[in-house]
Amino acid sequence: MQLWCTENQSDSLGLTARVKETLFTGRSEFQDVAIVDTYQFGRMLVLDGVFQTSVVEEFIYHEMIAHVPLYTHPNPQQVLVIGGGDGGTIREVVRHDSVKVAEMVEIDGMVVDACKKYLPETSIALNENNPKVRLKIGDGIKHMKEAENKYDVIIVDCSDPIGPGEGLFTHAFYQDVFKALKPDGLFVQQTESPFYHQELIQRLTKDIASLFPITKLYLASIPIYPGGLHCFTIGSKQYDPSTGETGKRPQLKTRYYHADLHKSCFVLPNFIRELLK
Ligand code: SAM
Known part of the structure; x- marks a missing residue:
């Protein structure tokens, strides 16, 4: 069968x-x-x-959601991941030597436990008692309300804007993210498909741009997401992610991300440019 x-x-x-x-x-x-x-x-x-x-193609999503913001900030030390229960994003975050503390706030302990058991290569940073990692099982929306001037980089590695992830795509949440970031901080969020979520992308881009002086969308090809092409949106207080890497830090060995791609992923097709106007 x-x-x-x-x-x-x-x-x-x-x-x-x-x-x-x-x-x-x-x-x-x-x-x-x-x-x-x-x-x-x-x-x-x-x-x-x-x-x-999925274990076959997860490197694309996790490298792109982690390394684009982390190589944009010249010295990311305090990093927060919201969601990301499979552990792939935090695995990439802790590879940066500058990172001292990598907090992760995931709402669903069952996701973390299942991924630790069945996706050990993705969840490795959660399994190995990494001294940089602080895992909290809780609501990222609530956590964000309580944080102030604390993080260099926040990564919102959330599921779709339904169920527990819905509130992670709101103006109120972005206000709390802004408050939780240091004066030169930046955040990134996975922001769905440019084919199937156009209204959502327009709304959240407007919301983020109303708070952050620099708002940029970038793309990666993710085979397991319908449409293939996937969006990520950065809100930044100071550094422009589209100009490429800042600082002189060693290149990590990666399978998708590299310094040239960091710049080219911000070059958008016309239909997405139109969407963002
Ligand atoms: N790469 C994935 C994608 O875009 O399909 C996202 C992966 S990760 C598994 C998404 C995680 O966000 C889920 O484990 C979910 O439980 C978590 N999540 C959803 N809402 C949340 C919230 N309010 N606070 C913290 N974590 C949340």
Whole structure:
């Protein structure tokens, strides 16, 4: 018998992967959590039926959400990741020597536990008692309200703007992010598909630009997200991410990100430029 797992992007579009084995399913307080082993993408985390990350192509998303902001800031020391329960983003964050503390606030302990068990290569920084990592199971929205002038870089590695992630795409949340950043701080958020989430992207770009002097969108190709092309948005108080890396720090060995790509990922197709006008 053949088993297939489908993410329904809408009632007219889905992305389907053939499943070798279902490794974990559970229902947490917040969402349905599943880990499936697929023929195409290897082991994959699926939340509420939405593909989140897979061992075969996770390097693209995690390198791009971590290294673009971290190489934009000349000396990132205090870093916060909101969400990111699979651990891939914090794994990339702690590779930067300048980073002294990497906090992670993930709402769902079941996601972290399942990823520690079934995605050990992605969650390695959560498994190995890394001295830089401080993991808190809690709501990133609440955490953000309480922080002030604390972080150099904040990375919002969230799921879609439904369920527990909804409040992470609001003006009120961006105000709290602004307050939590130091005077030269910056933040990045995964901001969905330029094909299927155009209204959302327009709204959040306006919200972020109303607070941050520099707001920039960049792109990466993510095979497991419907549409392939995926957006990330940076709000920055001082450094312009699109001019490339700042400071003279060693290049980390990466599979997708590099210094030239850091600049080119901000070069947008016309239909996205139009969207942001
Ligand atoms: N790469 C992924 C994507 O875009 O599909 C995101 C990966 S990560 C697994 C997303 C995480 O955000 C989930 O584990 C979810 O539990 C977490 N999350 C959602 N809302 C949150 C909130 N309010 N505070 C903290 N974490 C949250």
